[in-house]
Amino acid sequence: MSVRKSATASVRHLAALASTTARPTTERERERRRIAVLCLPFFALAIVAGFVPLAMLVRISLAEDTIWMAGWSLEAWETLATTPTYRRVAWNTLWFVGLATAVSVALGVAVAHVLEKYDLPAKRVVVAAVSFPIALPGIIVAYLIVVLLGRQGLVTNAVAVATGGAPLDLASATAITGLFLGYVYSLLPRATMVLRGTYAEINTQAEEAAHTLGASRWQTFYHVTLPEIRPGIVAAVILTFRSGLAIFGTVLILQSHRVVTLQIHEETSVGSYSPDVAAAIGLVYVAFIVAFTFVGLRFVDNDAVEI
Amino acid sequence: MTGPTESDETDSGPASAAESERADPRPDGGTTESATAEKWSRSGTALSTAVGRPLLVGVVTVVVAFLTVPVIVTFVSSFAGSAAGVVPRGFVTFEHWQQVLGFGTHGVQANAIPGLAFSLAIATGGMLLNVVIGVPVAYALARYDFYARDWVNTLAILPLVPGLILGIAFVQTYPNHGRSALGLLAGYCLLKSPYMVLTVQSSFQSMELVRLEESARSLGASWPRTVLTIIIPHAKRGIVAGCIITWTLAAAEFNFTYMVASGSPDPFAIFLYRNISNATHLQSAAAVSVYFTIVVAAILVLQLLGNRGFSTAQR
Numbered sequence: 001m002s003v004r005k006s007a008t009a010s011v012r013h014l015a016a017l018a019s020t021t022a023r024p025t026t027e028r029e030r031e032r033r034r035i036a037v038l039c040l041p042f043f044a045l046a047i048v049a050g051f052v053p054l055a056m057l058v059r060i061s062l063a064e065d066t067i068w069m070a071g072w073s074l075e076a077w078e079t080l081a082t083t084p085t086y087r088r089v090a091w092n093t094l095w096f097v098g099l100a101t102a103v104s105v106a107l108g109v110a111v112a113h114v115l116e117k118y119d120l121p122a123k124r125v126v127v128a129a130v131s132f133p134i135a136l137p138g139i140i141v142a143y144l145i146v147v148l149l150g151r152q153g154l155v156t157n158a159v160a161v162a163t164g165g166a167p168l169d170l171a172s173a174t175a176i177t178g179l180f181l182g183y184v185y186s187l188l189p190r191a192t193m194v195l196r197g198t199y200a201e202i203n204t205q206a207e208e209a210a211h212t213l214g215a216s217r218w219q220t221f222y223h224v225t226l227p228e229i230r231p232g233i234v235a236a237v238i239l240t241f242r243s244g245l246a247i248f249g250t251v252l253i254l255q256s257h258r259v260v261t262l263q264i265h266e267e268t269s270v271g272s273y274s275p276d277v278a279a280a281i282g283l284v285y286v287a288f289i290v291a292f293t294f295v296g297l298r299f300v301d302n303d304a305v306e307i
Numbered sequence: 308m309t310g311p312t313e314s315d316e317t318d319s320g321p322a323s324a325a326e327s328e329r330a331d332p333r334p335d336g337g338t339t340e341s342a343t344a345e346k347w348s349r350s351g352t353a354l355s356t357a358v359g360r361p362l363l364v365g366v367v368t369v370v371v372a373f374l375t376v377p378v379i380v381t382f383v384s385s386f387a388g389s390a391a392g393v394v395p396r397g398f399v400t401f402e403h404w405q406q407v408l409g410f411g412t413h414g415v416q417a418n419a420i421p422g423l424a425f426s427l428a429i430a431t432g433g434m435l436l437n438v439v440i441g442v443p444v445a446y447a448l449a450r451y452d453f454y455a456r457d458w459v460n461t462l463a464i465l466p467l468v469p470g471l472i473l474g475i476a477f478v479q480t481y482p483n484h485g486r487s488a489l490g491l492l493a494g495y496c497l498l499k500s501p502y503m504v505l506t507v508q509s510s511f512q513s514m515e516l517v518r519l520e521e522s523a524r525s526l527g528a529s530w531p532r533t534v535l536t537i538i539i540p541h542a543k544r545g546i547v548a549g550c551i552i553t554w555t556l557a558a559a560e561f562n563f564t565y566m567v568a569s570g571s572p573d574p575f576a577i578f579l580y581r582n583i584s585n586a587t588h589l590q591s592a593a594a595v596s597v598y599f600t601i602v603v604a605a606i607l608v609l610q611l612l613g614n615r616g617f618s619t620a621q622r
Contacts, residue, residue, distance in 0.1 A: 038447035041440040053476030144377035246469035282472040
């Protein structure tokens, strides 16, 4: 009874809110209408292009007949839950992207540290070099990895000359190491950009104090600098991990590790066409990303996360 | 990772003395260096002090080389005549550029210009739509404090659906229009809107919004007029920067395009994919270089506008 009463009350409250927003009489209500008007175009697009397709994805995953979208069945979810292949794909994705994130963020800390603390001769060039790859799509990154590590690749041939091996045996672009470097190529610039923002804000006086009190460089970094940049590191991990999960073009070309995006692609290709399973994987994937983001954001100020 | 563990803060002392000009080379660099070295001599024997700086600079050098060398090699070799050996030979020829742009004499004769124009037109449409949806929400987030502001903020700056999934769902939801130019446009706009929102938002945050708005209102302007003729023109720079970023990223957006696009003309991303996955090495190099040229042009314009390349972080 009380549940129903409170539900009625909140519905009435919402209706009152909507009517005052539409026809405001006080300045506060007018402000609310302004906010609603300003947010409206974004939400219109988000609903049409984002939420409705997601709802459709739920329907596909539950459909018995995926061509006419008729009937209901849990078959796709059962397949997903019982087939060991999918568990392996999930594990593949998590450890691979996790490792790439760890390496990218660690290197990002190093680059941001050097850019902030040292006087480099060509600082602008370094900044440009680090920010340029953000604009490159995954397929181009894959091509660049082939340029470095393919059979005609620079690194391959340099190693071949140095060790006397054959370039054909040394080519690692389509091995898992090549794919890993491709991930790092895409993710490192994003991590560095977030960390540079954090480094620009930290208080250098505490570091000086640590120095004068006799701390070594490493002690200063570990006990003073690291706690100060921790929010930046968390933000960088969130962004990098999310971006890493979404990488598709690089994997599509190099094809050396079965991650979730490649699996989804396979489920929608001719030959192994099963859109209901693809939709189910996609939903798990989106749910994981959303959950990860919101759990991650609890550890960090909202404004620290920028793309 | 050993990178950040071996760090030092050689410049902290002098940096605080001249905090405002930290980015510039110091005129008195030599003397302050020696003074600080004396002051910190107690920690001079620590391992991290001795090897930290060279090691970190080495790491950064390797990182920068890893990021830039393949780009430069690709661009240079797109002008080479043959790539039979390790080092491309036969400079300078524009044969491969002509080939990928559709003016070649042999091989695939497909003209890339319609696809390129199609993609650029869609990217432009997505960019304009982004101005319409991104600028108002950025203004609301920067100016007002309201219920669920944090949620709206998260939603606006972190796209929660990856392009690949969005593509699959899009085609199924709108079977008639999903694969059309309109579908691509809506998808690009939604996927790239965070860049617009963030750039414009940081532009708004650097303005005194409340004061601007109150001055305009007290002089008799209505609220819509204030926003359209006072506030938005003040954020022009951020809007233009956001436009360039969203445009460039949408021009080569692959994951969504790959799932959604169908048939002719091929969008630019599919053109790149075809040229990378089945074409000769140098032809791929030329195709990729077409995009590099676009990105470099965009970055140069961004630099002219005082933005730091493809980053929305302004601090």
